[in-house]
Amino acid sequence: MQKITLLINCPDRKGIVTTITQFILEKQGNIVYLDQHVDREERVFFMRVEAEFDEPDFSLAQFEKQFVDQFEADYQLKYQLYDALHKPRLALFVSKYDHCLYDLLGRNASGELEVEIPLIISNHPDLEIVAKRFDIPFKFIPVTKATKAAAEAEQIRIIRDNKIDLIVLARYMQIVSNDFVSQFKHQIINIHHSFLPAFIGAKPYHAAFERGVKIIGATSHYVTADLDEGPIIEQEIVRVSHVHSVQDFILKGRDLEKVVLARAIKAHIEHKVLVYGNKTVIFA
Amino acid sequence: MQKITLLINCPDRKGIVTTITQFILEKQGNIVYLDQHVDREERVFFMRVEAEFDEPDFSLAQFEKQFVDQFEADYQLKYQLYDALHKPRLALFVSKYDHCLYDLLGRNASGELEVEIPLIISNHPDLEIVAKRFDIPFKFIPVTKATKAAAEAEQIRIIRDNKIDLIVLARYMQIVSNDFVSQFKHQIINIHHSFLPAFIGAKPYHAAFERGVKIIGATSHYVTADLDEGPIIEQEIVRVSHVHSVQDFILKGRDLEKVVLARAIKAHIEHKVLVYGNKTVIFA
Amino acid sequence: MQKITLLINCPDRKGIVTTITQFILEKQGNIVYLDQHVDREERVFFMRVEAEFDEPDFSLAQFEKQFVDQFEADYQLKYQLYDALHKPRLALFVSKYDHCLYDLLGRNASGELEVEIPLIISNHPDLEIVAKRFDIPFKFIPVTKATKAAAEAEQIRIIRDNKIDLIVLARYMQIVSNDFVSQFKHQIINIHHSFLPAFIGAKPYHAAFERGVKIIGATSHYVTADLDEGPIIEQEIVRVSHVHSVQDFILKGRDLEKVVLARAIKAHIEHKVLVYGNKTVIFA
Amino acid sequence: MQKITLLINCPDRKGIVTTITQFILEKQGNIVYLDQHVDREERVFFMRVEAEFDEPDFSLAQFEKQFVDQFEADYQLKYQLYDALHKPRLALFVSKYDHCLYDLLGRNASGELEVEIPLIISNHPDLEIVAKRFDIPFKFIPVTKATKAAAEAEQIRIIRDNKIDLIVLARYMQIVSNDFVSQFKHQIINIHHSFLPAFIGAKPYHAAFERGVKIIGATSHYVTADLDEGPIIEQEIVRVSHVHSVQDFILKGRDLEKVVLARAIKAHIEHKVLVYGNKTVIFA
Structure with missing residues (x-):
């Protein structure tokens, strides 16, 4: 069949x-x-x-x-x-935060996501231990301003070699270049740790704390040339109050990030996401 | 057209x-x-x-x-x-709680629900003032054990006379008989003040408080012969904590009841609810 | 006592x-x-x-x-x-949207809010019928660019005459002047129909639709000199999807606005809100 | 200090x-x-x-x-x-479901939970591979009707030897005896995969599907002699609809279970839970 x-x-x-x-x-x-x-x-x-x-x-x-x-x-x-019977192949990009990485690898080990993860790429060596725990090849590619172009060329080469279908920026703390993005249109999913379009850019939990919001959120979206402006796939929120510190926001936010990223990946790999303009249709 | x-x-x-x-x-x-x-x-x-x-x-x-x-x-x-162009005609059944009644009449006056409300029926005279404020006929039909059959016969007659399409039990504090129910299959919507099937029956907020739940809910459903067992149309919840008294549960629950009942009515009158077995398909 | x-x-x-x-x-x-x-x-x-x-x-x-x-x-x-036994006196400011007005008057008639509402002020005559239904004095004070200062002077006079404790902008579609705001510090509550700080300014539901968000919100806050920037008191959200039109966003948002505004008013009148910097401490 | x-x-x-x-x-x-x-x-x-x-x-x-x-x-x-500076020691009890186990071990590896996990006990050998990945001792203690008393005696011995402060039943598919429970009063936390008190007992997702609910939940609670009746620590819910199969309920529920169990453990180890009667006070 x-x-x-x-x-x-x-x-x-x-x-x-x-x-x-x-x-x-x-x-x-x-x-x-x-x-x-x-x-x-x-x-x-x-x-x-x-x-x-x-x-x-x-x-x-x-x-x-x-x-x-x-x-x-x-x-x-x-x-x-x-x-529909092809098993999607994912590359996970990470930096130092490990919660999304642990979450995705745990889900995959549990059989919850039906994907292959042949590749973890990081600009820091810290999370190699996590990759090892799940027996997944870890590629450390440092990125500096000077080496960025070469680093991305290397990333692209490995992605191509591994026939990757989807790139997941699982709290990857680097902005990818427009050139990189243009090669993988609607094939890069990012998790942003705010309820977009609120708190675009760096340190959104700090900004949310500063503003005194009563709810924080996380957003998964396709990566486009405009930072944090790509088509939104999924969002989720959690209540906060004056008793919570920035550190509490960050901790609560981790659970949001994990769930929102996982839901977005699931919708994508099941081909339930149709991008139209800068918006998404998410089929049931 | x-x-x-x-x-x-x-x-x-x-x-x-x-x-x-x-x-x-x-x-x-x-x-x-x-x-x-x-x-x-x-x-x-x-x-x-x-x-x-x-x-x-x-x-x-x-x-x-x-x-x-x-x-x-x-x-x-x-x-x-x-x-699809026929404007549905609703009969609202109430007793003494007025919050769902105010809410539905306010929504209708705002043009949010596109229905006719030619009739409010109550087993208590208290809410006639509300009906008057919105210029809607109010029919006081007291119900006692002895008069229940006659009262329901009277209710049915008025419902028929007014060509009612949907009966809404808006915190009507009387159990309607199986005979009554059988005459209006999937045409009676009730709002129950708990997250069904938890806390079936009387005083669900008290029962929820007693059990120490951290979330309370409300449920709208079609009325069937089995009390609180009919097909569920909509549910919603709100968080509670140890700082909340039973009275707080009741107050918070009022907002749930209003919203859940209104959503169920809206889905029903737009013919988006399909009952199948004891469940509902709610089309988008 | x-x-x-x-x-x-x-x-x-x-x-x-x-x-x-x-x-x-x-x-x-x-x-x-x-x-x-x-x-x-x-x-x-x-x-x-x-x-x-x-x-x-x-x-x-x-x-x-x-x-x-x-x-x-x-x-x-x-x-x-x-x-703590003084019953707060509220002035409601409205324009043409009636859902928050109906909601607040219904809550007050139900005894849910323990306040006096001696005054509804509007820059349009449309909602006088709502005020009449609840027997509340309605003061129509039109506002144009030319008459704004005089209109606000008139508003302030009536507010003082009625010994108002709290001004509620219940979808009042006029920006109040800094001078007006300065006279009622932390005594003016507004409901903004977005999840602030996202979608500041006019037509937030349209902006949210355009951005393709998966969740919309409403925010109640104290009014300060900076539009939509005052201390946030309460926020709430609801899920949306690609099946919803702007009109659906607006309809769903109405329920958010009603609940969020009512919660903020309740917290304020029970003296549970302490403003600190541009943030609020909301006691339980 | x-x-x-x-x-x-x-x-x-x-x-x-x-x-x-x-x-x-x-x-x-x-x-x-x-x-x-x-x-x-x-x-x-x-x-x-x-x-x-x-x-x-x-x-x-x-x-x-x-x-x-x-x-x-x-x-x-x-x-x-x-x-307050003592690091709590946890024993995790599991059977075949691995999602809560992966989640808790991932959180601990991330430094999110500040606990020691010297011990995983299971009545099935399947999850030893997970324990190995995180370098945690795994004790396989099979339980049959005939061996239950002996098995529990063995469990208790190991728990005592390891100076365990908290026992976490992370989808442990065995009912623990009253005798076992009585030895660890308010020291055993279970995750039940329903919104208690709805759907007590086995196969709650199937029961929820059968009932046609529009929201499913998960509940963490202290284990007492009465199955699924202990003091509730935390609950969370997620929306479902007619498009979801039982299998979808189960998948969505996994995320609830993970988050609800983790929150309960966190509240417990920070000594923020006070049990009173059959209810909990959860301090902020």
Whole structure:
């Protein structure tokens, strides 16, 4: 059996659900999931379909070709087509904070995330011990202002070599360059430790404490050229009060960061995230 | 223009989305909303469709007849078909607590709920002043053990006379009889002041306080023959702590009750609730 | 019996709880509530005390004088002393949105807030009908650029005449002048329809929609000279997703605004809010 | 320097805060934290104090003796006195689920929990690999109906040998006997995967799914003789909907379980939990 996940968006028009589901049926596909959404303001149609194909001679490439021929131009349609049975390969970028790293490796060891993690990259050597505990190759690539370009070239090379599908900045304390970002469009997820767009930039917990907010948050988003401005995938919050110090904010925030990052990764690897403009459609 | 909302559920099978959307297209309908869900364990298919028909000679009755002929038997399909432009008519049942009543009348006066409220029924005279403030007829029908059957007969008569679509028990402190319930299947919404199934029955805030919970809740549900056991529509919670007295629980709970009841009513009147077994599918 | 609420803050030092509770005991006071907090970073001590005095000849003025003599200079102490049995008098400022107004008047009619509301002031005539329903004087004071100073003078006069303790901007769509603000320091509460400091200024729901956030919020705060920058009293949030339009954000936000504003008012009138710098200590 | 944490409860009476803070001051203590609470219904006074003693010859034993002499009988006072600088020693009990185990070991490795974990006990051998990753001794003690008494005797022996302060049932899938519980009063914390008191007993996620709830929860509590009935320390919830399967409930619940258990452990080891009757006071 083969299984596909298909994400599409295009200008809305009558009969589109019918036409596409008809196409899949004709290819002997069994639709096991279908979710669609129409943005009424923008008049854009979004759909996510999972379909199974039992025919032994089903060819994903041929399916894609026919799909493109029939719809792409006519419907001004953008699509993403995935082999749903492929196990995504993740590279984790870290620096010195280890809580997201422990959390993701624990989840993966538990079988909660169905991914391969062939690679941890860090600009500091500190977390090699964590990687070792989970038997994952750890690549220490220091980054200074002077070496940044070379370091990123090295990172990119290793990412390519390891056929990485998704780069996770798990509290990686370095800004990645526009050049780097442009090579992995919507393939880099970051966790920012504030409720964006509040407290963009460095030390958001300190800024939140200073402002006297009663709720703090964390935000996972795709990384784009504009720092902390990429499409938001997930957010979560927790209450704080005057009894909490900045240190308490940081501690409470760790749990937010872990959960929000994990949820974003899960949505991404299950191909439930469709980026549109600077926003995301997250299918159920 | 006419607009319909169609809710269906039936055993899942291949091609069902295609077939039904095709049917609507053939009737010159424009699908403006489609949401479907498959319960994989039970293998049941659920769908909600909103469609607009511009043809001046569109007939809802004829549409329904053709739909039934084509699908009901063949697909073992259950359906609800609504004129989406009909303004629902609500009867509010109250006793002495006025917060949900004020809230619903305020929302309606604000234009937030698009309903008619031609009738408030109470087993106590206390809240007539509230009804007067909003110029809504108030019917005082006292209920004692001895008069209960007669009182309910009177209630039913008035409900029928007023062509009521939905009965809202807005902290109505009387148990309605099975006979009453059976006449308005999935047309009676209650607000229970606990996080069901915890604290069924009387004085749930006291029971929650006694148990020492750290979170309290409220639940709106359809009323069935089994007290507090009907299909849940909506729930919400709020944190409490040892500093809160029972009285604090009650005060905090009032806000939960208001919001949860209002959300449930809104989902119901927009035909977004599909009851299946003792559970609900709530479409987006 | 007389009952006082005392709020103090001063540089932290050893023995301060002991000294002040000792003082109250000597005056025959019975402490029924005491909550204290120390900001360890700033080394500031905060305390809230409720005490009852049964002596028939207890004099609040005399208590205050002795308290000041003993502590103010020596401890560099700032204090607020309230007659806890005084019923606060509120002026509600509104424009065209009626949901917070209905909510507050409903709460007050229910006995949930223990306040007097002798005055509703509006720069539009639209909500007079709401005021009438609850038998509350409604004062229509139009505000244009040209008449703003005169209008505010008129507002201030009425506020003084009515011995108002707290001004509530219940979605009042006018910026009040610095001069107005300076006359009622920490006596004006506003509800802002975003999760501050995100989306300061006009049309925050539209901005939130544009940014693609997954959670929206509301914030109540004291009004200061800097728009939307005053000390935050309360915040609350609700989840949103791609299925929600701006209009859905606005509708969901209404419930946040109502609850957050009501909680802030309740904390204020119970003298549980202590402003310190641009932050608040909210006692339990 | 020495630092103590003192928890007390006793019948409420005038002047008690003053008297006890006075006592500490006389012993040259510097109170760095004081939180008190009065249960007005039960008229019980609760207090938590942290105090530092710089005198080189301060003796905790002597302090305790004088404290008892002065207050215990006279105030009908119950107290707990801790050396706040002692690092608590935890034994983790697990079975086959590894998510709470990974989470707690990750937190400890991160320095988030300041505890020693000298011991993991399991009735299954499966999780030895996790213990090894974090270099923690793993003791496999199988439990059958026939061997239960002997197994518990063995567990108790090891717990005593390791001077364990707190036993954490981190999804340990065995009911511990009353005899076992009685030996470690308020020293055993369990995580139950429901919002207690809803869904007591086995398979709560399945029961929640069956009931059609819109929110699921997790609860940490002290273990008592009555299953799932002990004093609640912490609860948290997450929204679910009809799109979620039982498997989704379980996955979402894992994050709740991890966070709720970690919060409860943190509150306990910081001596912020005071059990009173079957409820807890959780100090800030």
